[in-house]
Amino acid sequence: MGNEYIEAARVFHEITKHSYTSVRASPHFLDWDNKPMPYKIYPGAASVALPRDLNLSSTPTLAALSSYMPAEFSAAIDTAALTRILFCADGLTRQKRVGDDDYHFRAAASAGALYPIEIYVAASDVDGLESGLYHFSPADLRMTGLRRGDWRGYIASAAAKRPSVLHARVVIAMSAIYWRSEWKYRARAYRYCYWDAGTILANMLAAAAAEEISAEVITAFDDPALEALLGIDTEREGMIALVALGRTEQSAAPSPAAEPLTLETIPLSSNEVAYPDLVKIHRESRLVTADELATVAAAKLDSARPIPSTGAIHLDTITSEESAGLGETILRRGSSRAFAQEAITAAELATIMAASSEHPQADFPPLTDTYLIVNAATGLEPGAYYYDRDARAFELLKAGSFRGEAGYLCLEQPLGMDCSALVVYMADLERALAAFGNRGYGDAHLEAGILGGRAYLAAYSLGRGATGLTFYDDDTSKFFAPHAGGKSPLLMVAIGVPRSRTKA
Numbered sequence: 456m457g458n459e460y461i462e463a464a465r466v467f468h469e470i471t472k473h474s475y476t477s478v479r480a481s482p483h484f485l486d487w488d489n490k491p492m493p494y495k496i497y498p499g500a501a502s503v504a505l506p507r508d509l510n511l512s513s514t515p516t517l518a519a520l521s522s523y524m525p526a527e528f529s530a531a532i533d534t535a536a537l538t539r540i541l542f543c544a545d546g547l548t549r550q551k552r553v554g555d556d557d558y559h560f561r562a563a564a565s566a567g568a569l570y571p572i573e574i575y576v577a578a579s580d581v582d583g584l585e586s587g588l589y590h591f592s593p594a595d596l597r598m599t600g601l602r603r604g605d606w607r608g609y610i611a612s613a614a615a616k617r618p619s620v621l622h623a624r625v626v627i628a629m630s631a632i633y634w635r636s637e638w639k640y641r642a643r644a645y646r647y648c649y650w651d652a653g654t655i656l657a658n659m660l661a662a663a664a665a666e667e668i669s670a671e672v673i674t675a676f677d678d679p680a681l682e683a684l685l686g687i688d689t690e691r692e693g694m695i696a697l698v699a700l701g702r703t704e705q706s707a708a709p710s711p712a713a714e715p716l717t718l719e720t721i722p723l724s725s726n727e728v729a730y731p732d733l734v735k736i737h738r739e740s741r742l743v744t745a746d747e748l749a750t751v752a753a754a755k756l757d758s759a760r761p762i763p764s765t766g767a768i769h770l771d772t773i774t775s776e777e778s779a780g781l782g783e784t785i786l787r788r789g790s791s792r793a794f795a796q797e798a799i800t801a802a803e804l805a806t807i808m809a810a811s812s813e814h815p816q817a818d819f820p821p822l823t824d825t826y827l828i829v830n831a832a833t834g835l836e837p838g839a840y841y842y843d844r845d846a847r848a849f850e851l852l853k854a855g856s857f858r859g860e861a862g863y864l865c866l867e868q869p870l871g872m873d874c875s876a877l878v879v880y881m882a883d884l885e886r887a888l889a890a891f892g893n894r895g896y897g898d899a900h901l902e903a904g905i906l907g908g909r910a911y912l913a914a915y916s917l918g919r920g921a922t923g924l925t926f927y928d929d930d931t932s933k934f935f936a937p938h939a940g941g942k943s944p945l946l947m948v949a950i951g952v953p954r955s956r957t958k959a
C-alpha cells in the first residue's frame with residue numbers, strides 16, 4: 456500500500472509496545488547457537504586496508520557536538536580523515552573475553568551489542584582512494600570494493616537531487632540487517648535499528664565536525680535504487696540513511712546503470728528468522744515511486760501544539776574546553792552497567808542536555824521532545840521535567856523523588872533507579888506520520904538515536920557515565936501526562952555516576 460498508508464506505522468507501534476504484562480507473557484528465548492554474526496563478510500572480494508595510525512581528534516567533544524561546517528565549505532577529504540570518521544562511528548574500540556569467546560565492542564552503543572547497522576561508502580573525491588563504492592568492514596578496518604567509479608550522480612538522483620549529495624566528496628549509506636537485532640528483540644527490532652543507526656550517526660557527525668567536514672543526514676531517497684546499487688536483499692536488509700560528507704566542485708559523473716551485484720556474503724547464522732510485522736512496516740515505509748519520493752522530500756511538518764510553560768529554568772553550562780577530546784571520549788565510552796545513586800551537578804546535566812538537543816543537519820526537521828526524571832543533580836530539585844530544546848531550559852512538571860518510577864519505566868532495570876537523571880526522548884508520532892508518512896516513524900526514531908548518542912558522548916566527555924535503555928511504552932506516556940499528551944517514548948538514556956568509578 457505504501458508510505459502514505461500510515462495505519463501501518465500506527466499498528467506496528469501498538470503491537471510492538473512493551474508493558475508489564477507483555478514482557479512477562481513473552482515466550483521468546485535467546486537461541487545462542489543461532490546468534491547472528493555481527494559482520495557482513497564478502498569472501499573472496501578484493502579489499503583495501505585503511506590506515507591504522509589514526510591519531511584521533513583532540514577537538515573538545517562539546518565543541519564537536521555543537522559545530523557544523525557549512526555545506527559550501529569544501530575542505531579536502533583524504534583517506535586518513537575518512538578512516539577517522541568511520542572508526543569514530545563504528546570502529547572496534549574494546550574487547551572482552553566471556554568464557555571461550557571474545558566480544559568486541561564498538562565506538563557507538565548498540566542495543567544488546569548486536570550491531571545491525573552496515574556502512575557503505577561511495578567515494579567520489581577522496582585523496583588517496585580510488586573512486587568507487589565500498590563496504591566498510593570494522594572487524595579488520597578494511598573496505599571491500601563493490602563497484603568501481605563515481606556513483607554520486609546515481610545516488611543524488613535517488614535522493615531527489617539533494618544538493619549536499621550532488622556535491623559530496625563521499626556519500627555514506629547506512630542500512631540495517633534486521634535479523635541481527637530481531638534475534639533478541641523480534642519485530643520491535645525495527646525501532647532498535649533506527650536507534651543504533653542514530654548512535655552511530657551521533658559519533659560520525661561529531662567526527663566530521665572535528666575534521667571540519669560538512670555532513671548532512673538524508674532519509675528521503677528512492678529505496679529500490681539504493682538497494683540495487685548496494686546489492687542488498689530488501690526482505691532482510693533495509694536502507695536507513697545517507698550522509699553527504701564534504702563538498703567538491705567536480706561535477707558528478709553521469710550515472711551508469713547499476714548492474715546486479717553478484718558478490719556472495721557469509722550467512723550470519725544457520726537459520727535466519729523473518730518477523731512478518733517487521734517485514735511489513737519496512738515494506739510500507741519504502742519510497743518506491745517518483746511521486747512518493749517527491750512528496751516526502753518536499754513535506755513540511757505542521758506546527759506543534761503549543762506547550763504551556765510551567766516556568767523556564769535556565770542553568771549554567773560547562774565550557775567546551777573542559778570536555779575531553781573527541782577521540783579520547785569515543786575510546787572511553789561504554790555503557791555504564793551500574794550507577795552509584797550519586798548526584799551529578801546541575802551544570803553537568805544542563806551541558807549534556809544542551810549537547811544532546813542540537814538537531815543535526817538533516818533533510819528532516821526536529822521531531823523529538825525531551826523529558827527527564829531528575830533523581831539527583833546538585834542545584835536542581837528532584838522531579839519530572841520537560842526540557843525545551845530551543846530555549847535550552849528545564850521546566851518542572853512535578854517535584855519529588857521518582858527513583859522508583861524511573862527504575863520501573865525502563866523495564867524495571869536498576870540503572871534507571873540509580874542514575875542521576877533519566878532522559879526520555881518522546882515524539883508526537885501522529886504529527887510525524889501526517890507529514891512524512893510511515894517514513895516519519897523511522898525519522899523520529901533515528902533522531903532520538905542521534906540525540907541519545909550525543910548525550911552519551913557529552914556525558915563521557917565530562918567523566919560521567921550513560922546507558923541507553925528500553926521502556927514500558929504506555930506507562931512512560933502516562934507518567935509524563937498531561938504535558939506529554941499524545942507523545943510516545945522513543946528512547947531512554949540514563950546519565951549518572953558509574954558505580955566503582957568516581958569522576959576522573
Ligand SMILES: Cc1cc2nc3c(=O)[nH]c(=O)nc-3n(C[C@H](O)[C@H](O)[C@H](O)COP(=O)(O)O)c2cc1C
Nearest residue numbers: 560561564565566567568650654789790923924925
Ligand atoms: C538503543 C539502545 C538501547 C539500549 N537498551 C539497554 C537496556 O535496556 N539495558 C541495558 O542494560 N543496556 C542497554 N543498552 C546498552 C547496550 O547494551 C550497549 O550499548 C551494548 O552492550 C554495547 O556496549 P557499549 O555501549 O558498552 O559499547 C542500550 C543501548 C542502546 C543504543
